[in-house]
């Protein structure tokens with residue numbers, strides 16, 4: 001009999017990341033209301049931001065994750081709009097969001113799809129809208145695990161929730177290149193060592209922290225997936 005799939009470790013994440021708390025403060029100061037959490041997982045930021053009074057949207061490819069988020073919102077008596085879509089699709093109009101956040105999500109794809117996702121983020125942000133993301137960096141302990149399908153994209157082949165999931169490991173130059181259409185406010189590499197439970201080895205986790213905004217003069221552009229789809233339908 002198959003072993004039941006283990007629960008993803010991020011289902012246990014209950015506290016908002018401190019950088020999202022900082023962003024919420026900035027948004028309040030600037031009178032920003034509408035925020036998308038792309039790859040919202042089990043809902044720690046959707047719930048936090050809804051509690052703080054924002055108009056919150058969450059997307060994720062995992063129905064289990066969205067159900068967790070919906071349940072948590074209901075328990076708190078809060079509401080948000082949740083949709084199951086791949087990161088390459090943001091089913092909202094051009095310039096819709098004041099801010100988009102995406103923590104530990106965007107690297108889970110091929111570089112072409114990540115570029116499409118970033119184009120969608122840029123399209124759906126209003127000019128001057130804020131973007132905060134974390135992306136896995138080269139040198140992270142998972143780099144080199146599984147099958148290499150293109151430069152720096154590895155598909156993990158482990159039993160469990162990461163089986164078949166791509167991880168693209170970013171260099172600094174590549175991050176700067178894929179964010180070309182944005183105004184990059186800050187880019188920082190963060191590293192943390194910890195003992196990996198499965199192997200007992202001391203490993204290094206490495207991520208890029210990205211703060212950017214859609215350029216103020218950026219006109220709505222037609223490269224976005226959703227824009228093209230809408231135009232054809």
Ligand SMILES: C[S@@+](CC[C@H](N)C(=O)[O-])C[C@H]1O[C@@H](n2cnc3c(N)ncnc32)[C@H](O)[C@@H]1O
Pocket residue numbers: 010013038039040041042043044045059060061062065085086087088102103104105108109
């Ligand atoms: C490590 S979790 C992070 C969850 C959340 N951002 C947080 O910080 O708590 C990664 C999330 O990315 C989602 N994800 C992975 N690939 C995706 C894709 N192609 N499109 C949308 N979401 C995806 C997963 O389902 C999962 O919920």
